[in-house]
Amino acid sequence: MKLSHFYKDETGVTLVGDAGLLHIALSAPGIxxxxxxxxxxxxxxxSLMIEQSRPINKVQWTLLDQTEHLELSTDLFVIRINKATCAFSYRDKQGRLLTQEPKRGGKTLERTxxxxxAFDTSGGLESNRGADGLKxxxxxxxxxLDRQAYHTKLEFEWQPDEALYGLGSHEEGMLNLRGKHQFLYQQNMKAVVPVFLSTKGYGILMDSYSLMSFHDDAFGSYLWTDVDDEMDYYFIYGPEFDQIVEGVRYLTGGAPMLPRWSYGYVQSKERYxxxxxLIATVQEYRARELPLDCIVLDWQSWTGDLWGQKxxxxxxxxSPAEMMQKLHELDAKLMVSIWPIMKDGGDNHREMKERGYLLGNQATYDAFQEEARRLYWQQTHDGLFIHGIDAWWCDCSEPFEADWKGAVKPEPEQRMLINSEEAKLYLDPEYINAYSLLHAKGIYEGQRSVTTRKRVVNLTRSAYxxxxxxxxxxxxxDISANWETFRKQIAEGLSFCATGSPYWTLDIGAFFVHNKPxxxxxxxxxxxxxxDLGYRELYIRWFQYGVFLPMFRSHGTDTPREIWQFGEPGExxxxxxxxxxxxxxxxxPYIYSLAGAVVQQNYTMLRALAFDFREDVSAHNIDDEFMFGPAFLVAPVTQAMYYGPDSKVLxxxxxxxxxxxxxxxxxxxWTDECLEGGRRVEAKADLQTLPLFVRAGSIVPLGPDIQYADERPASNAVTRLKVYPGTDAVFTLYDDEGDNYDYENGAFMQIELSWSEKDRTLTIGDRIGRYDGMPETLQFVVEIAGRPGACHVSYQGSSLLVREGDLNENVIL
Incomplete structure (x- = not known):
């Protein structure tokens, strides 16, 4: 497009060309x-994804009219617009190129x-029950013909040493997206989030809800969308990944606190x-003194074949109320599976149908209607929540997948067409990726409308x-139990969390364990x-990995998953x-503090190495290691060492x-041995050992042995503060009441811990804030990695200084 003229207005700059209009608005100094x-x-x-806008006039920006280009600048970045083609290039304030479009121009709209x-009600309905539930x-x-819209295409010229991450969780195990191709549509094992981050220091968020595809291959380097009223995207400058994620959440909203119990162990299977x-399983955990916080009630909790009845x-x-009372007395929570699809014959289905709240298959409720969402929540409340149930498992939140059948997996292009065309039958083609977003909105707003004392927890199979x-x-x-799948899942979690969505998990041990040809x-x-000893080995490695995920949850079919299914004490x-x-x-204490940082600082706890080592090119393609918070580098074992299938000894x-x-x-x-980085090491990895490293310049708070996350041991129980020296360190210890929304009104406390490498001292800073039930005195034991001894301190909220010389070998831990 050739620029003919431009004008500034109260929201930004409008560019008028011979092929349409462009508008650039500054949402924030970096956006x-x-x-x-x-x-x-x-x-x-x-917009469905953008939560709020900020006043444009508060962003300082300038526009320079040069001979061949316009230059729009903020305090952080510059967009240069070629007048001859309207090709954009993006640079930092020092003039370094971040990314650019092809010189001929990189934005294409094609009318479609x-x-x-329209559904003929006399045409009938075809229903069947498969491995993925009722369809x-x-x-x-x-x-x-409803209207005209556009296919959109946004092209880039990425730099040779540039790595890209994001787009959600898919099954192929892609981490660095360079040289890859990915279809973006919702499906079992595909959770789409149209955001990617670059190691050059920027991110792109596409405000679109249609089928999309990403290319960096022989066909070009671009994002393509199927149906949109216009092209609409955000450029977000960091340069660090944490800053880009902060920008994403500035646009799309922050993440609320999840309850403390949700970071404990969640036991599930298909099915109790x-x-x-349910009660007997929790009792067995307690009898064996095995920590547990939640047990899950999977599908078919309803009467007979009334699929989806809540x-x-x-x-x-x-006696649901008595069941919940007993589980709560055992200090356990219950998560229940609920579905957006309902079988004819149940009260829930009848209510939805009578009010016109069902989509064209007369089975799936229309989450795009606000009143339908309200009714869905009301049914959930009256049938389940009223009894004291704690959390939701919104299964099949991409309700129109259609290729889970047959012995041969369709080719990627076939799968894309099968599933996206099925969704387009029932949903506006412009919004086929947004169902889960609105389904989750209804659950969250519904629960928050009836109580502030219980935080919403919603485990979903889809995202946006x-x-x-x-x-x-x-x-x-629903992934399968084999080593290849396990390894790919590591990259999938990192890709998902790179989009600014902080909470991702998987079925520890995989959903499908058997092979059905x-x-x-x-x-x-x-x-x-x-x-099978081969499966036990795989399960253990998966379990070790799961310890370092935002939610630690075992689930699957074919075989039970309780700890005692894998041996007995002493084995x-x-x-x-x-x-x-x-x-x-x-x-x-470390994990819940990270959760606090997610809310207070827009932090990301599950981190590709590029979050912390963006300029280390050697780290860009490492897809089987990650950072868990600022301290831990986790390197899961992803190949069998002891047994193959059928217990075959290796x-x-x-x-x-x-x-x-x-x-x-x-x-x-495990040993406190100090190693120099910038290289590969051979790490011990026998069955009992997950290779696990702590970054020098870290402070890790560790709690006592407890049986559930909210357990408060005896008043003399201590929190260990372990310092890993080598450079200065800071960590913010966070706590609150654990399961209500009082923190939104300031009911939480923070303590800044800081280590001075020069002075070899740990400062336990002043306690900021308070909450109901907060202990006035805390007991800390300070340790320094590689240094014998410890120091016990009684902390009452005022700053304390612990010197290395205060460590005493006689302190009992």
Whole structure:
């Protein structure tokens, strides 16, 4: 597009060319919103992902009119616009190139017809039950032309040493997106978030809800969207990844606090079938002194075949309120699976149908209608929440996947067409990726409307930009038990959290354990289930990895998942699971402080190495290691060392793995050995050992052994503050009441911990803030890695200084 003229207005700069209009608005000093249309005006449709706008006039910016280009500048970055082609280039204030469009111009709009579906009610419905639940398809379908919109294409010329991360969680195991191609549509094992981050120091957020594709391959380097009223995206400058994520959440909203218990261990399987089984399982955990915070009630909690009815079967759950009272007396929570699809015959379905709140298949509720969302919550409240149920598992939140059948997995292009075309039958083609976002909105707003005393926890199988503001955790779908899948999942979690969505998890041990040749997706390697030593080894490695995820949750079909299914006390496999289960709980002060940082500082706890080592090119493609918070580098073991399928003993395998340590010094967590980084090391990795390193310049708070996250041991219980020296360190200890929204009104406390390497002193700063029930005195034991001894201090809220010389070998830990 050739620029003909431009004008400034109260919101930014409008560029008028021979092929449409462009508008640049400064949403913040580091954020620009860019829109492009061929029409005479821009769309006035409300964004679903962008929570709020900031006054444009508060951003300081300038516009220079040069001979060949315009130059729009803020305090942080510059956009240069070529007058001949309207090609954009983005630079930092020092003039260094961040990214640019091709010189011919990088924005393309192509008009497209948008068709909707009219349903002939006499055409009938086809319903079936598969591995992925109930599916209902309308047969009487007529398509009609609804309107015109655009295919959009946004092209880039990325730099040779540039790495890109994000776009959500997919199954292929892509971390660095360079040289890759990805389809962006919602499906089991695909959770889309249209955001990517660059190691050059910027991010792109695409405000679109249609089918998309990402390319950096022989076909070009671009983002393409299927149906949009206009091109609408945000350029977000960091340069650090934490700053880019802060920009994403500035636009899409912050993440609320999840309850403390949600960071404990969550036990699930397909499925617990009765009130008695749920209670007995929790009792067994307590009898064995195995920490546990939540147990999960999977699908078919309803009566008979009334799929999606949000009430419990009275034969198997005769007294829900008493069940919940008993579970709560055992200090355990209950999460219940709820579905957006409902089978004809139940009260929930009848109410939705009578009010016209069902989509065209007459089974899935229309989450795009506000009143339908309210009714869905009301049904959830009246059938479940009123009994004291604690959390939601919004399964199948991408309700129109259609390729989970047959022995042969369709090709990627086929899968994209099968699933996106199925979704377009029932949803506006412009919004097929947004169902989960609005479904989560209804649950969050509904629960918050009835109580502030219980935080919303919503485990969803799908996601979108902005969904995190509704108390969601996304899991990666129904994956299969094999080492290849396990390894790929590491990259998927990192890709998801790089988008600014902080909470991701998976089924520890995978959902499908057996192999069913007649179904392409049921591809586990272990028909013997938990009795197979090969599966036990895989499960242990998966469990070790799960300790360092935002949600620590075991789930799956084919075989049970309770700790005692993998051995008995005194046996190596059982004892190893217990070791890591207890480690998760000892880390609770650290983990909950990270959760506080997610809310207070827009932090990301599950971190690709580029978050902390963006300029280390050697770290860009490492997809099997990650940072968990600022301290821990985690290197999961992703290959069998002891057993293959059918308990086959493996001979001659090494019991170690290669780990890349970025620059600086690192401590082996298990031995306190100090190692220099900037190189690969061979780390011990026998069955009992997860390679785990702590960055020099870290402070890690560790709690006592507890049985559930909110347990408050005896008043003399101590929190260990372990310093890993080598450089200065800062960590903010956070705490609040654990499960209400009082923190939004300031009911929380923070203590800044700081280590001075020069003075070899730890300062425990003044306690800032307070909350109901806060202990007035805290007991700390300070340790320094590599240094014998410890120092016990009694802390009453005022700043304390602990010197290295204060450490005493006689202090009992």
């Amino acid at each position: 620009a919103r860019i829109r492009y249309t061929l029409d005479s005006h821009f769309s006035d449709k409300e 017809d948008v068709y909707r579906t 209902v398809r309308a047969e009487g379908i007529n398509r009609y 079938v009765s009130q008695e089984e 009430s419990l079967d009275p034969q198997r759950f005769p 930009a902005g969904q995190h503001r509704y108390g969601t955790i996304t899991w990666s779908g 007649e179904l392409w997706f049921w591809k586990g390697d272990y028909n013997g289930g938990a009795a 190596p496999m059982y004892d190893t699971l217990v070791k890591y289960l207890k480690l998760r709980y000892r880390l609770m 001979e001659g395998t090494r019991k170690s793995r290669s780990v890349y340590l970025p620059g600086g010094s690192w401590f082996d967590y």
